[in-house]
Amino acid sequence: MTGADGVVTLDRVTKTYDGRVTALDDVSLTVADGDLVAVVGASGSGKSTLLHLMGTLDRPTSGTVRVAGQRVDTLGDRALSVLRAQRIGFVFQQSHLADRQTAVRNVETGLLYAGVPRRRREALALEALDTVGLAHRAGHLPHQLSGGERQRVGIARALVTSPAVVLADEPTGALDSVTGAAVVDLFRTLNATGVAIVVITHDQEVAAALPRRVTLRDGHVVSDVTTSPGDDLAGGLPRQVTTSPGDYLGGRGVGRG
Amino acid sequence: MRISVRDLVRIAVGGVTARLTRAALSVLGIAIGVATLVAVTGIPASGQQALLEELSRLGTDLLEVTARPAQGDDVATFPAESVAMAERVGPVTGVSAVANTQASVRRSDVAGESSGVGVAVLAARDDLLGVIDGELAHGRYLDAALDRFPTVVLGSEAARWLGLTRLPDAGPAPQVLIGDRWFAVVGILEPARLVPAIDQSALVGWPAAESYLGFDGRPSVLYVTAQEDAIEDVREVLPATVHPELAGLVSVSRPSDALLAKRQTETTFSGLFVGLAGVALLVGGIGVANTMIVSVLERRGEIGLRRSLGATRGHVRAQFLTEAVLLSGAGGLVGVVLGTAGTVGYALWRGWPVVLPPAAVALGLAGAVAVGVVAGLYPAVRAARLPPTEALATA
Ligand SMILES: Nc1ncnc2c1ncn2[C@@H]1O[C@H](COP(=O)(O)OP(=O)(O)OP(=O)(O)O)[C@@H](O)[C@H]1O
Numbered sequence: 001m002t003g004a005d006g007v008v009t010l011d012r013v014t015k016t017y018d019g020r021v022t023a024l025d026d027v028s029l030t031v032a033d034g035d036l037v038a039v040v041g042a043s044g045s046g047k048s049t050l051l052h053l054m055g056t057l058d059r060p061t062s063g064t065v066r067v068a069g070q071r072v073d074t075l076g077d078r079a080l081s082v083l084r085a086q087r088i089g090f091v092f093q094q095s096h097l098a099d100r101q102t103a104v105r106n107v108e109t110g111l112l113y114a115g116v117p118r119r120r121r122e123a124l125a126l127e128a129l130d131t132v133g134l135a136h137r138a139g140h141l142p143h144q145l146s147g148g149e150r151q152r153v154g155i156a157r158a159l160v161t162s163p164a165v166v167l168a169d170e171p172t173g174a175l176d177s178v179t180g181a182a183v184v185d186l187f188r189t190l191n192a193t194g195v196a197i198v199v200i201t202h203d204q205e206v207a208a209a210l211p212r213r214v215t216l217r218d219g220h221v222v223s224d225v226t227t228s229p230g231d232d233l234a235g236g237l238p239r240q241v242t243t244s245p246g247d248y249l250g251g252r253g254v255g256r257g
Numbered sequence: 258m259r260i261s262v263r264d265l266v267r268i269a270v271g272g273v274t275a276r277l278t279r280a281a282l283s284v285l286g287i288a289i290g291v292a293t294l295v296a297v298t299g300i301p302a303s304g305q306q307a308l309l310e311e312l313s314r315l316g317t318d319l320l321e322v323t324a325r326p327a328q329g330d331d332v333a334t335f336p337a338e339s340v341a342m343a344e345r346v347g348p349v350t351g352v353s354a355v356a357n358t359q360a361s362v363r364r365s366d367v368a369g370e371s372s373g374v375g376v377a378v379l380a381a382r383d384d385l386l387g388v389i390d391g392e393l394a395h396g397r398y399l400d401a402a403l404d405r406f407p408t409v410v411l412g413s414e415a416a417r418w419l420g421l422t423r424l425p426d427a428g429p430a431p432q433v434l435i436g437d438r439w440f441a442v443v444g445i446l447e448p449a450r451l452v453p454a455i456d457q458s459a460l461v462g463w464p465a466a467e468s469y470l471g472f473d474g475r476p477s478v479l480y481v482t483a484q485e486d487a488i489e490d491v492r493e494v495l496p497a498t499v500h501p502e503l504a505g506l507v508s509v510s511r512p513s514d515a516l517l518a519k520r521q522t523e524t525t526f527s528g529l530f531v532g533l534a535g536v537a538l539l540v541g542g543i544g545v546a547n548t549m550i551v552s553v554l555e556r557r558g559e560i561g562l563r564r565s566l567g568a569t570r571g572h573v574r575a576q577f578l579t580e581a582v583l584l585s586g587a588g589g590l591v592g593v594v595l596g597t598a599g600t601v602g603y604a605l606w607r608g609w610p611v612v613l614p615p616a617a618v619a620l621g622l623a624g625a626v627a628v629g630v631v632a633g634l635y636p637a638v639r640a641a642r643l644p645p646t647e648a649l650a651t652a
């Protein structure tokens with residue numbers, strides 16, 4: 001469905017805020033099916049802007065963005081919303097869970113705008129919770145969950161529609177390094193099932209653990225490196241960091257092509 | 258992508274109940290407005306119903322005939338034969354009369370006259386009570402056996418003013434001084450609903466008034482009952498019938514109409530109260546709008562999240578609009594309950610039947626919902642216009 005173009009394609013994209021601040025300058029980038037990309041860069045280098053443009057939450061000042069083969073500049077609010085509901089999953093630094101709803105209900109919210117009938121939502125949500133290893137926490141309220149667990153509920157909510165791409169803006173930013181590493185491992189496992197994932201991170205170790213790394217500086221892509229399986233990956237990701245569930249390590253071998 | 262009404266309501270209920278105290282306050286604002294509206298229409302409607310029931314009990318077939326004094330006269334009277342003349346009119350079913358004797362009444366000859374001030378001493382025919390549908394509270398009324406003796410029957414208020422609210426079961430009847438003569442009080446009347454002037458009167462027999470009070474036998478007020486369907490016709494012919502020479506000075510009124518009119522002004526709340534309800538509803542609406550604006554500001558993160566999950570601007574707008582309508586609708590329901598309780602309480606206290614005009618209830622609910630839509634529109638549009646990235650950035 002996404003074709004050779006990739007899941008998300010940016011072609012000579014520039015984003016200028018208020019006609020003054022150029023957050024992205026002439027960026028071209030393709031996220032292919034099954035990619036697992038780390039986006040790194042200093043604060044203010046344009047990472048979040050890039051993610052928002054990829055996720056159609058904002059429009060570029062110039063250049064074109066394609067999601068799942070569709071040019072988004074031709075789409076109106078409704079069509080963009082359908083795209084976000086069905087093809088894109090977002091994960092944020094804060095998990096944005098509804099306080100008074102159980103984990104499974106929070107995950108169901110991910111299906112609310114995707115046109116999935118009510119009666120099918122719970123089963124899908126439970127399945128997504130199972131995928132992130134939280135099936136046993138389905139009935140818990142957010143305040144009964146740890147920070148890492150809450151973030152996983154957020155990830156399950158992003159995944160529940162089986163999107164083509166998951167866009168995560170500093171998903172480990174609010175977590176300690178061990179919990180963060182577990183979340184990164186979860187991304188690797190999910191990626192192994194075929195979903196493309198883009199992760200913004202400040203954490204060099206997190207970035208090093210992922211097969212492709214895009215570095216931004218002042219709105220420019222200054223490097224885009226793909227590490228083949230078996231490269232210095234293990235060196236970049238000290239084994240002791242990936243402590244928790246060993247089975248998440250299964251995704252290690254998956255890279256591009 | 259459409260989202261079902263059920264989902265929409267579910268989201269809105271979640272949003273509203275998450276901030277319960279604030280929601281309760283805006284609900285209360287609307288509730289006060291709607292309760293006022295229901296009460297200010299329900300209470301007069303109940304009073305009106307009570308009055309109609311009372312009138313149907315009292316009957317509406319009574320006419321009261323009075324005259325203005327002719328030039329040169331102090332008092333207006335009818336010819337002595339006017340009663341007999343009126344009786345001859347076909348549909349007339351009863352005629353009675355009273356006449357003001359201009360005498361005064363006192364409880365005793367030592368206490369001064371103050372206690373009897375305001376009490377009119379009327380010569381009354383024996384059939385008066387039957388014609389005006391009056392009732393005795395105590396004792397007996399004037400009849401052929403009594404009406405030539407110095408006996409008196411007191412109207413309810415006159416009795417109270419004279420300090421005679423009841424008669425002794427045994428022993429001599431209390432006496433009152435009328436003119437310079439003692440009269441025995443033989444009866445006290447219940448309030449006369451249609452002819453309240455009787456309440457403030459002391460009634461003496463027609464012959465007794467002639468013998469003891471210098472009464473000339475000319476009636477000053479005639480009471481006429483007639484068949485209900487002919488009442489207007491009777492009303493028209495009466496002036497010429499009872500006072501052929503001075504028909505132009507005669508006026509005929511229908512006491513039931515007067516009672517109706519008086520009660521209507523008593524129980525119909527003025528536009529002021531309805532205006533008050535409107536103001537309360539307006540203030541309630543401002544409360545809802547305020548709650549929603551604060552809510553939108555506080556929930557930017559939620560708005561951003563929903564947009565990222567695929568909510569359109571329309572979805573966000575609908576959600577906040579639904580929340581506003583939910584608040585005001587709940588206020589409407591609470592208001593209807595409070596207004597109903599108020600109406601029921603007041604009606605029970607007054608001994609009225611309870612009437613709740615369905616239009617008032619419907620208007621209250623519809624008004625509340627309309628206020629919610631208006632109050633929610635601006636916050637909802639603001640929420641929908643919020644760019645997703647901005648909403649997420651400030652969260
Ligand atoms: N809505 C906006 N209006 C104006 N300027 C903005 C806006 N959003 C971002 N910027 C500017 O654009 C540049 C890139 O911002 P962006 O948020 O993409 O950086 P980032 O790489 O995500 O930074 P961080 O690591 O701190 O999150 C910054 O200079 C920022 O100040």
Ligand SMILES: [Mg+2]
Nearest residue numbers: 047048049169
């Ligand atoms: Mg950022």
